Amino acid sequence: MALPKHADTLERIWHYAYLVICGLIFLFLIAPILVVIPLSFNVEPYFTFTEKMLKLDPTGYSMRWYDLLLTFGMVDPDVVRDGAWWADAWANSNWINATKNSIIIGVFSTLLATALGTFAALGLSRPEMPYRRTIMAVLISPMIVPIIITATGLFFFYSAIGIADWSIFGWKIPYLGVVLAHATLGIPFVIITVTATLVGFDHSLTRAAASMGADPVTTFFKVQMPLILPGVISGGLFAFVTSFDEVVVVLFVGGLDEQTIPRQMWNGIREQISPAILSVATILVVISIALLTTVELLRRRSERLRGMSPG
Missing domain, CATH: 1.20.5 (Single alpha-helices involved in coiled-coils or other helix-helix interfaces)
Structure with missing residues (x-):
């Protein structure tokens, strides 16, 4: 100002x-x-700035730690980088496998959290909804309760119901416990963002659609959804980031083969301290900046659609 x-x-x-x-x-x-x-570009295996780095000497910088993200865990990382090499990296690289797990868990938990959170926000936005404040407090409690308490409760709950042994026609459902846990953590973000979007929603539009013979499902997808879509996507992005960045719940409820990027970073700090962790952190920072930029652009678009911003 x-x-x-x-x-x-x-x-x-x-x-x-x-x-x-x-x-x-x-x-x-x-x-x-x-x-x-x-x-993360340090040529030496140190977590401090070397003399060459401080002098901006090009020989003090290297991409070796980013390359290690591809080769760590491979059967034969030193051969010619042909199709067989990339197949080896895709199948055996620890960091690539952790990335695949994080994406799979993040996508499915985000879809589940976005769907449930959006329907919950729609219900909570209705004035005739009884005990709205109490229900809202319960639904956003995973955001408030310390994560270690949530993880502990999920661990004992999953153990009691034997979720690790659940299967469909003899096929064990992979990542089920982690996906449900991360969806639980992501739902509050979806509820808050969608509820904020619904504050400026003109409910006379839904009444007009109903008066013209549209059923509730058609009204939702043709009238409400296009207007609240930026808020839904923003909530989904927050839920995805929450899942992609979460480590405590994964340590409690994840299996040995469910290594995500944060869990792999945690294991790397405990077992083998390497600047490769800084390379992963740098990549995550870039991804986070891109996602936050997307959220801001969606927020501005939502305000324009609702007539709350002139430009």
Whole structure:
């Protein structure tokens, strides 16, 4: 906000002091990321800046740790990188397998969380819904309760019902426990974003659709869904990020073969400290920035659709 011309000396001092304080807070929050990114290009296996890096010597930087993400766990990583090499990497690389697991778990948990969270938000947005506040508090409780308590409760609950042994026609359902757990963690984000989108929704549109003979399903997909879609997608993105970044629940309820990226990073810190972890962190930062940018663009589009923003 610009400083008005009629501001006195004290107001000007506070204005610039406020800017400095905000800048320092921003620097405090962003500093760990600013440190991790250049360290991921360190040619040496250290978690500190070497003399060559500080001097910006090109020989002090390398992509070796990003390359290690492909080769770690391969049967024969030193052969010519032909089709067989890439097949070996796809089948045996620890980090690639962890990425595949994270994507599979993230996608299915996001679909489940988005569907359930959207329907819950639609119900909670209706004024005739009884005990709305109580139901809302229960549904968003996974966001408030410490994750270690949620993980512990899920562990004992899954153990009691034997979810690890569930199967369909003799086929064991992979990732089931982790997908359901991550969906539980993602539902609150979907509910909050969709509920916020429904605040500016004109319910006379649904009544008009009903008066013209449209059934509730048609009204939802033809009238409501197009208008609340940005909020639904935003909630889904938050749910996906929550799943993609979660490690505590996976440690409690995930099987040995359900290694996700955060779990692989955790194992790497415990067993073999390597700057490859910093490379993964850098990639995750880039993905997070892209997702947050998408969420912001969707938020602005949603405001334009609801007539809350002029541009």
